[in-house]
Amino acid sequence: MAVLETVNLTHLFGEKTMNRVSAISDVSVKIESGEFLGIIGHTGSGKSTLIQHFNGLLKPTSGKVLLDGKDINESKQTALSARFKVGLCFQYPEYQLFEETVYKDIAFGPTNMKLGKEEIDRRVRRAAEFVGLKKEHLEKSPFDLSGGEKRRAAIAGVMAMEPEILVLDEPTAGLDPVGRETVLNLISDYRKETGSTVILVSHSMDDVARFAKKALVMNKSKAVLFGTVEEVFSHGEELLSMGLDVPAVTRVFIQLKKMGVPVETGVYTNEQGKDAFLQLLRKGDC
Amino acid sequence: MRDITIGQYLSGNSFMHRMDARVKVLLTVVFVVSVFLCKNFWSLLTMVLFVAVFILLSKVPVMTVLKSIKPLAFILLFTAILNIFYVSGGNVLFEWKFIKITDKGLYTAVFMAIRILCLVTFSSLLTYTTTPTALTDAIEKLLSPLKIFKIQVHSLAMMMTLALRFIPTLIEEIDRIMNAQKARGADLETGGFIKRAKALIPILIPLFVSSFRRAYDLAFAMECRCYTGEGRTRMKQMKCGPRDAVASVLAAILIAAVILLNHFFEKLI
Structure with a gap:
């Protein structure tokens, strides 16, 4: 309750x-x-x-x-x-x-x-x-x-x-x-x-x-x-448009997505960022 | 807390707004003196008329003027009641045991109430139409002859400016501290007089501490900008114009009228 x-x-x-x-x-x-x-x-x-x-x-x-x-x-x-x-x-x-x-x-x-x-x-x-x-x-x-x-x-x-x-x-x-x-x-x-x-x-x-x-x-x-x-920071761009800051990692991922890299934008800690990058490397997309 | 109206300036461009602040201050002094010179209802009536004329000239809404009286309702009532019961003489209208009400008491009560109302409305008109800065500048100029007696007029004026400036800040601060202590369970609303006075300690001490901090900060900031006190020039020079002449003439007529009416009609007080 x-x-x-x-x-x-x-x-x-x-x-x-x-x-x-x-x-x-x-x-x-x-x-x-x-x-x-x-x-x-x-x-x-x-x-x-x-x-x-x-x-x-x-x-x-x-x-x-x-x-x-x-x-x-x-x-x-x-x-x-x-x-x-x-x-x-x-x-x-x-x-x-x-x-x-x-x-x-x-x-x-x-x-x-x-x-x-x-x-x-x-x-x-x-x-x-x-x-x-x-x-x-x-x-x-x-x-x-x-x-x-x-x-x-x-x-x-x-x-x-x-x-x-x-x-x-x-x-x-x-x-x-x-x-x-x-x-x-x-x-x-x-x-x-x-x-x-x-x-x-x-x-x-x-x-x-x-x-x-x-x-x-x-x-x-x-x-x-x-x-x-996770849910809130996956709306990273929305947050930015409200003039709110998002964690530095999230900003990196939002920018990456804009550049066409297939990533999720719900990343908000450095740990998650690291994992996401490792995943990308394994797939060999970059 | 938020409805304290000391020094509340209403921006505007009326006759009274554009008058020289010095003349306005002098006018208020003259007005206050003449209110106390009044001896009967006829001369008091001229005062009321004078206030009415200036309310019109200031274009301040009548409701706003009346609002400035509200906090004084208690004092008004109190003096009126005291006068009713304590002034003796005249015809007895009502008598019961030790209470005795005479017509003279009643007149005095009404007279005093009107007198206070006139004083308050006119002085609040001054603050409604004059910015606090202009007001202190005017007072500084008017008091400058006192420099002969080695009185630091400029410092006095600066003190007044700062005091006025910090009223809203302190109100905000009190609000904040009160909320913080209430959140810790401080009970400010119930209990007798002593309990309530004690309940103020958790609010007053932080308030004093932060006031000292603010004072030091401000003094530093002023010194950093090379404030030394004397010899400052003004962005807005005060100038007397035709308006001020008109107002002065009105004031002169007022005094003359009061003295004449006092002389020709029966003395009440």
């Missing part, structure tokens, strides 16, 4: 004013339990608006968000409990750090869940371990950490709530290549270990191609493509 489902979800901004802007229109997606979903799209394509519906921060203008089959906007209570079931980590989450120590900041979410002291302690240490923060980091002020550490501390703050679904909005934005790798790997490890559903919003096609199993492409406030990563 789908853990999270949206049904004809539409959100308009400035509904009462003249300049009505639809941020997302008629989005229907089903997200299965334990899935790793990548959401891709331009700035302003509605990605961020969409994920803010997942935990009830935004109320849909029309349509529904179903969590475990139940409408999250049914009552105030369901909307609030959705915030703990769906952990949302915003872009540049380090700007939300505020406590005296990293430990207290990570504990902010679990404390709001009104858990026991020991349970909070367990969760904080577990989350800190996931993101690779050492014990001595926990007693530091969050403002004394380096940029990458701050980011990881903030992500730990969301992980500590142990949500069923973890949603991350551009978790690698503004990080250097090493920082990006660390963050992406820790998210992937987190999913493997906890088995929770992870939704990763990104505009880096390579990241999505490498980590996600399914992908949702948003363009001009609509969900244009939704399926497995």
Whole structure:
């Protein structure tokens, strides 16, 4: 069964004013339990608006968000409990750090869940371990950490709530290549270990191609493509025409096909690219 | 959060839009002073007429002007009620235990309400028709005589410009931080006063931190572009024209009318 489902979800901004802007229109997606979903799209394509519906921060203008089959906007209570079931980590989450120590900041979410002291302690240490923060980091002020550490501390703050679904909005934005790798790997490890559903919003096609199993492409406030990563990237040319990037390998294969080489364009990782080339060589077509 | 209208400029090309910003600021000062000079309903009526004339001259839709009053509804009501109950004298209209309402109290309440309305509408007309930059430029020019007393007028004006510039940015920032903390289960809506005040800490601290960061960044950016403060020239030189003369004459007539009406009619306040 789908853990999270949206049904004809539409959100308009400035509904009462003249300049009505639809941020997302008629989005229907089903997200299965334990899935790793990548959401891709331009700035302003509605990605961020969409994920803010997942935990009830935004109320849909029309349509529904179903969590475990139940409408999250049914009552105030369901909307609030959705915030703990769906952990949302915003872009540049380090700007939300505020406590005296990293430990207290990570504990902010679990404390709001009104858990026991020991349970909070367990969760904080577990989350800190996931993101690779050492014990001595926990007693530091969050403002004394380096940029990458701050980011990881903030992500730990969301992980500590142990949500069923973890949603991350551009978790690698503004990080250097090493920082990006660390963050992406820790998210992937987190999913493997906890088995929770992870939704990763990104505009880096390579990241999505490498980590996600399914992908949702948003363009001009609509969900244009939704399926497995293979399916989505086989529409490489469509993605390019939307002004979205595709993984470098995919671009190579699209170009090859244009040149008349008999290849599939659904290739999106270097491994697959290698295999495809080897196959071609064996056939002796090149 | 999004409907804060401080310094909200409506672009346009009306009489009032094209007036010199300095004259507009002076006009507002004159207007405010005359509102406080009013002693009876006749002189107050001239003020209302004056506001009406300038609303027409500014071509700002009446609905927009009225909207600027909305946030003040509470203050208006509050002062009116206070005046009704606390002003004594005149004929008693209604009496019950310790509550006593007199006709003078009622008049004062209405008078005060109109006075506040006039002040607010006229000053919002100023901001509707003047860009924040023009406004601060005007204030800088008008205050420049204070340089004799070693007051750094330019810095003050720059501070105002920057403050106005950062209002929308900060609103956006607050929105973002609030959402992030709400996503971590922060409860901002329920509870008593102390609980709510405490719930603001997770929002205020990140806000302060990022404001300092922004301030440093901006200061660096300004220094990189060789900003030193004094001696800057303007792209748009302010010039007074016939419009400003007309407005000045209107203002002079206004003051004269208020003084005369105060003199010839019965004093109310």
